Amino acid sequence: MTLSLSLPQQGLRRYTSALSPLAWAAVLVVAVVVAVSVFAPALAPYDPDYVDLNNVLAGPGAQHLLGTDALGRDLLSRLMVGGRTSLLGPTLVVLGSTLLGLLLGLAAGWSDGWAGKVLGRAFDILFAFPALLVSMLAVALFGKGLVAPIIAMTIAYVPYVARLTQGLVVSERARPYVQAYRVLGFRTPWVVLGRVLPNLIPTVGAQSALNFGYVLADLAALSFIGLGVQPPTSDWGAMIEESRGALLGGYVLPAFWPALVVVVVVVAVNVIGEEISDRIGGKLS
């Protein structure tokens, strides 16, 4: 007897109870980065925007743990405060797209006939608009900054969650246990929200964790090309952009730190997402 493993056979608890050491490390990294960002104003040793032209491009030392940038600003402080803008965007996008995607996906998966088909087709069309492109279009329409790109990206990431949810719901509702609920006379909303939805959450959560990494990278890229966060506000992507001049002059550190943080955070959320997805049979893109 071969078991179909396309869906979790059990609840969330099992996924958190036996994480691999690597996944624990990833969770720890994310927790630390989030905590530091939240409390950055209290923790940061310097005002992140304080310009000290007597102390430009200093190496790491007792005064400036990570050194300073081309304007003499403390890199550690900018990094900590920059985490706020850099993480807030992805958080909002992932929350919004997961919620919307779940709702639309459930609706599309559960409705027979044309409604499901129309929604599915709509998701397909949305797929043709990559998130970064949509957010660039949003900037072109509404001006630079993060508000328009965040809204645009939320919409652009909806189909990723919705398509996944729709597929899961369709395969789930064909399963005997869901049919048994119907035959037993349970009401559809109770079955869908109370019984089917919880079974999908680990899979969708894994996808959303992966999405978080993509959004973080995309928003940082947007700031990097000067369309997102505007100077002097600190942001990881913007910090890398500001350091390009110094980089070509041989000063690597001002670009290295924010790049490192971006990569580490993305790796960490990817590891978490993969850990969940591995446990449920690995059906994610």
Next chain:
Amino acid sequence: MSVMDAPAGEPRSTQRHTTTPGRAARPRRLRFVLGKLFSLLLTLFIASLAVFFSRFLVPGDPARFLLRGRSPKPEALVEITRQFGLDKPAWEQYLNWLGGILHGDWGRSLTYRQDVSDVLLNRLPTTLQLVALAAVFITLLGLLAGIIASLNKGFGDRFILVTLTAAGAVPPFVAAIALVALFAVQLGWFPSFGSGDGFLGRVWHLTLPALALGITYIAFVARVTRSSMNEQLVREHVEVAMSRGLTRSSVVVRHVLRNALGPILTVSGVMIAGLLVSSAIIEQTFGLTGIGQLLVQSIDRLDFGVVQAIVMVVVTAFVVVNTVVDLLQPLIDPRIAAGTETR
């Protein structure tokens, strides 16, 4: 396995399937192709609506919107109103725009004072070369890493997997910075700027950008290759092939890799849009004059007509490539056109 899908299971009666493929399958195949072409047109149509009417999301006077950042002289306002037909109803504006696009008239760029189509055509080759070179890297390195990982369980697999996880998390712009820092600034092997002359010069100038562009996708393709092959490796038909005395390499090539191609191709198709968009960042970083850089500059210079055109080009490229991929799928897996297997 499941008996619940009774309706789907029923057509498997003997009578239905003794018909020769030629007679029954040909209209089915034709319908498959026509269906894909229809959905191509539908998607493009709706995409064009979205791209065109996105302008209407901005409140206020459209003429002033289009002229942002430039002196709103009365004659300029009159000119822009005439050029975009802003005094006409929305649907007529759309039809004119669409008609223009279909006839190769993509409007005029406010920045370059040229036809948008000319600006685009000038810059397209650079982008296409960049993406093509990146695609070569992605295909070669991605497939190779995926195959090696899949066939070497244990240490090799884990090592490659960890590397892929790390590589997949490096956003293109970070990769660009890192490659420039290492290979251009420190080692001086590759140029960090410009697109070079002649074929070799081109390749030499495009190597770092293409690698930076491709690194995430290399990891992506490698992962899909690995998991797609792993999925095939445990299939019974692979065990059957082994039991018949086929060598390991024949089994891998004929039964594992061959069957794993479908998902790999699908993923490659989806990647195209991402590559084109990411090339905007890469071109900006490396000072390559492609349409990606044009997109960033046009957003910066508030040249909305050009932005609209580029968005439409990228979306069209994505939809066309994916339709081609969909049409290729039945050649890889004959069950798809027959409708017994859906992806």
Next chain:
Amino acid sequence: MSQLLNVQDFTLGFAGRDPLLNGISLHVDDGEAVALVGESGSGKSLTTRATLGLLPERSQHSGTVAVRGLNTLTARSAELLGLRRNKASMIFQDPRAGINPVRTVGDFLTETLVRWRGLSRAEALERAVEQLEQVGLRRASELVHQHPHQLSGGMLQRVMIAAALLDSPELLLCDEPTTALDVTTQAGIVKLLRDEQQARGMGMLFITHDLNLASSLCERVYVLRNGRVVEHGSAREVFLAPQEEYTRQLVGATPSIELDRVPAVPVAVEGEEPILSVDSLSKHYELPHGDTLTALDQATFTLPVGGSLGVVGESGSGKSTLARLVVGLETPSEGTLRLGVVDRPDRPLKARERKLLAKDVQIVFQDPYLSLDPRIAVGHAVADVFRLHQKQGRRQAQDSARELLGRVGIGPERFDAKPRALSGGQRQRVALAKALAARPRLLVLDEATSALDVSVQAQVLELVEELRDQLGLTILFVTHDLAVVSRLCSQVLVMHQGRIVEQGPTARILADPGDDYTRNLIGSRPRPLWDRDVITTP
């Protein structure tokens, strides 16, 4: 010449765990057909695969598995290739999974010939066509250009056999080659295998969970349980006079048709409405390409209160569609379906109607692994039904659930267990309890015991009988297995390709079938080799 297959004291397992195979010894001589019988997890597949040197990765093993003197446990890979190419061939359980779906049938057949028999593609194809014709496939020259999905399961298994025979093996290994097939198809495959084995003088090792099947094909039998050989001997001895307790149980649990044990048709109460009456009921499906599939065609029958009706048919007969119509999972296309005093509307049911219907009819599905919600503890799942239908509070519902689960043989210690912690048989018991918690009058069992091992199936059937008598349930039992029907159902309805071909009292239909298809169905049941000479064909 050394013995064809000789397995001595073969043990296999993974480090730190109990061995999967424990000291297995068996042998197969030239021209001999030997069966390896066991339930799931007995290790019969592992043993057969080891014969070809196909061992699970990182497994530890000892003993010898020798084919013509070559120990496959220690042989070099070149020797193993030679063995697989020239000496031994294997036929797998599911031909649809076993033949590469993206390549043509011809490619499958010829790939060995072209690779090391030195034939050109054209010659190889010619040989393949001949072989296909020999295993009983018509229009073989067209078949070789088709893909597996265009062939039926029975045809594919013949292709698989043809491929094995093309290599002219001395030893043919068969791993449950008919389990995925319908019984009438199975009969053809079994005859083909027997004929080929006899004609070519091959040795054959035939793996099956079905004692009946083993005895219809093999002279000698090994009975396997938990990785050990429990008993072996001639098929007739093992079957008729089993020595070991386990074998006795297995023989006892193996379903067989015994006409004197068929339940009697209950005497209909004068004037009482039947619980289920179906008149000219049809169900059509629109297929994606515009064709219409008639899954159920003009079915007409009644089921009296307290009756037990078996619906028998092969895959595609429409029996599952009928079951789904009765429980309201499908909407009729034509005809009437009357349950109790309520006529079924020809539209999807509303929530209120579904809840009312639930009190009348419940269903238990086939697959024990999919029919319970994986996240919900079994006690909770049953209590939910009590709360919905019996308007009980949380406490009371839990008590009721505990009591009912106890009645189906699930003790209170499993009340909080998740389905994954239960065996297949236990899950089906829970599914049964869930259905009964709604206190239905009619219980539909859709192949509810087909996925279970025979000994577990026997227990579950016993439970169903018990509950039927205690609760006065009416039973609609959908199955492919005539023997199960003969045991449980007083009346039977035979379906074929969407139509009811025959219906009536079970005893009458089994003894004296009036329809050719029914006769074929009964005649296709495997019959022991030693019975063949006694029974003359009617």
